[in-house]
Amino acid sequence: MTRQDALFQFLLRMGDNTLILGHRISEWCGIAPVLEEDIALANTALDFIGQTQFWLGYAGEVEGKDQDADRLAFHRDAWDFRNVLLCEMPNGDFGQTIMRQFLFDAWHSIFLGRLLKSSDPRVAEIAEKASKEVAYHLERSAGTVVALGDGTEESHARMQAALDYLYPYVGEMFLSDEVDQQMAEAGIAPDPATLREEYDALVARVMAEATLNIPENRYAHKGGRDGYMHTEHLGHLLCEMQWLQRAYPDAKW
Amino acid sequence: MYAQMIKTAGTGVKDRDEMSEEERKFQDRIDAGEKIEPKDWMPDDYRATLIRQIGQHAHSEIVGTLPEGNWVTRAPTLERKAILLAKVQDEAGHGLYLYCAAETLGISRDELTEDLLSGKMKYSSIFNYPTLNWADIGAVGWLVDGAAIMNQVPLQRTSFGPYSRAMIRICKEESFHQRQGYDAIRACAEGTPAQKKMAQDAMNRFWYPALMMFGPSDTDSVHSAQSMAWKIKINTNDELRQKFVDQTVPQAEYLGLTIPDPNLKWNEERGHYDFSQPDWSEFFNVIKGNGPCNVDRMAARNKAWDDGEWVREGMLAHARKKAAAKVAAE
Numbered sequence: 384m385t386r387q388d389a390l391f392q393f394l395l396r397m398g399d400n401t402l403i404l405g406h407r408i409s410e411w412c413g414i415a416p417v418l419e420e421d422i423a424l425a426n427t428a429l430d431f432i433g434q435t436q437f438w439l440g441y442a443g444e445v446e447g448k449d450q451d452a453d454r455l456a457f458h459r460d461a462w463d464f465r466n467v468l469l470c471e472m473p474n475g476d477f478g479q480t481i482m483r484q485f486l487f488d489a490w491h492s493i494f495l496g497r498l499l500k501s502s503d504p505r506v507a508e509i510a511e512k513a514s515k516e517v518a519y520h521l522e523r524s525a526g527t528v529v530a531l532g533d534g535t536e537e538s539h540a541r542m543q544a545a546l547d548y549l550y551p552y553v554g555e556m557f558l559s560d561e562v563d564q565q566m567a568e569a570g571i572a573p574d575p576a577t578l579r580e581e582y583d584a585l586v587a588r589v590m591a592e593a594t595l596n597i598p599e600n601r602y603a604h605k606g607g608r609d610g611y612m613h614t615e616h617l618g619h620l621l622c623e624m625q626w627l628q629r630a631y632p633d634a635k636w
Numbered sequence: 637m638y639a640q641m642i643k644t645a646g647t648g649v650k651d652r653d654e655m656s657e658e659e660r661k662f663q664d665r666i667d668a669g670e671k672i673e674p675k676d677w678m679p680d681d682y683r684a685t686l687i688r689q690i691g692q693h694a695h696s697e698i699v700g701t702l703p704e705g706n707w708v709t710r711a712p713t714l715e716r717k718a719i720l721l722a723k724v725q726d727e728a729g730h731g732l733y734l735y736c737a738a739e740t741l742g743i744s745r746d747e748l749t750e751d752l753l754s755g756k757m758k759y760s761s762i763f764n765y766p767t768l769n770w771a772d773i774g775a776v777g778w779l780v781d782g783a784a785i786m787n788q789v790p791l792q793r794t795s796f797g798p799y800s801r802a803m804i805r806i807c808k809e810e811s812f813h814q815r816q817g818y819d820a821i822r823a824c825a826e827g828t829p830a831q832k833k834m835a836q837d838a839m840n841r842f843w844y845p846a847l848m849m850f851g852p853s854d855t856d857s858v859h860s861a862q863s864m865a866w867k868i869k870i871n872t873n874d875e876l877r878q879k880f881v882d883q884t885v886p887q888a889e890y891l892g893l894t895i896p897d898p899n900l901k902w903n904e905e906r907g908h909y910d911f912s913q914p915d916w917s918e919f920f921n922v923i924k925g926n927g928p929c930n931v932d933r934m935a936a937r938n939k940a941w942d943d944g945e946w947v948r949e950g951m952l953a954h955a956r957k958k959a960a961a962k963v964a965a966e
Contacts, residue, residue, distance in 0.1 A: 429721045538950025
């Protein structure tokens with residue numbers, strides 16, 4: 384794998400995470416539990432779509448095959464997507480959505496923090512813009528997880544169920560492969576495996592405050608970030624997201 | 637306009653000699669162009685009418701996110717998706733300011749929400765029409781927001797301070813939405829034959845519902861006369877509808893879209909376009925609950941509210957525990 388190929392894969396991972404999770408959050412449009420949450424969810428989705436434009440835009444340039452961010456977002460099939468499985472998991476109830484958000488935000492904020500010092504100035508620039516938004520995402524999702532974990536008996540039970548369901552998808556965010564090794568060697572991005580301790584400390588702090596128990600089983604589902612095996616959920620998401628572009632390939636929108 | 641068929645409380649405009657001393661002073665302030673603020677004395681009918689009007693406007697913003705949300709997950713480019721998400725977010729924000737403005741009149745957001753969910757309060761008829769193709773999203777921005785602005789721009793000068801201030805902020809965002817909507821339908825109208833078909837289909841379905849947004853003619857309505865005397869309504873429905881048609885026809889011509897009205901033509905003598913009225917029996921049916929989407933829209937709002945109950949209760953329970961812990965610590 385050349386350095387350029389590795390960089391392309393790395394950028395797809397960053398951009399596909401935000402694209403797919405942003406899409407999931409946007410599915411909440413108009414049906415959140417309270418008006419303030421409608422606004423906050425739309426705002427988070429909007430941040431992610433903006434970040435996607437940067438990451439996938441740069442990915443297309445690095446690839447050098449004349450694919451812009453839209454082409455990459457709307458014309459790849461599931462096996463070419465490089466998001467972690469966590470991002471494509473369905474919304475479930477609001478508890479599952481906000482738990483997924485927190486588990487991702489905690490990783491995202493730590494990871495972007497490291498990218499601020501990336502040897503690739505474009506990566507550092509995107510990370511700088513995104514990390515400001517993500518600091519707020521984390522504050523909000525952590526606060527909501529705490530409130531609902533500590534809230535009523537029902538909200539506590541729902542949040543614990545959400546954590547139990549999603550926790551097996553956490554480990555994938557910390558796997559390393561050849562792409563990560565190349566990025567680490569070039570000083571472009573950290574090796575994700577080195578971030579687990581910091582992540583675990585952050586998650587443990589929030590879950591303690593939320594009175595939720597972190598599952599002991601650390602088994603990790605994987606296959607998203609290398610595209611080997613996504614979940615069944617991704618195909619349905621793509622059917623909806625890519626339909627217009629695929630149905631009318633000659634159209635300019 | 638997002639408030640339609642608002643029943644003005646009271647029996648119509650009173651003569652000065654029928655008014656109490658307080659009512660006379662109140663009317664003098666309005667006539668002098670002063671703003672009425674929440675703590676000022678106001679007639680009960682003024683308060684009741686404003687609650688209906690602002691509440692209905694707020695509900696329309698909220699229900700209006702549903703037909704647009706219908707396309708958020710199918711938007712054709714990242715930019716169009718971002719624009720649509722930002723618009724929907726603005727609309728939820730408008731709902732929020734408007735509920736806050738209504739709260740200054742002594743009603744809570746929860747009470748207003750219950751009245752929406754029970755069907756006691758209405759929202760604009762336009763949101764009971766479906767969004768069926770992508771160009772509908774353009775048409776909603778261009779025609780629906782365009783019609784809303786016609787009424788909202790004059791309402792920036794309305795007599796009730798919080799409502800006026802909310803309108804000033806809302807109008808800035810709405811005019812942006814209208815331009816974005818026009819740009820989205822323009823891309824379709826200038827696009828492939830299939831896209832042109834989408835744009836024309838959207839025009840065909842949204843033209844008359846957009847004209848209905850202004851409500852039936854109220855030139856002779858005593859209720860409207862009272863609302864106008866109170867400056868919570870600035871123009872008649874017919875004036876606003878005419879203004880909307882006059883503004884929109886050249887925009888449609890520029891896009892090469894045909895307005896579905898064989899009687900539409902420029903009237904040199906009047907200096908306005910002549911046009912056909914929408915089918916008012918259809919309008920009254922939509923208001924009564926028989927529009928294409930009434931049942932689904934209300935079911936979606938009710939489901940969202942019911943599904944969210946445990947979240948709202950959980951948040952409140954946590955806030956109460958925190959407050960109690962703070963008191964205990966002090």
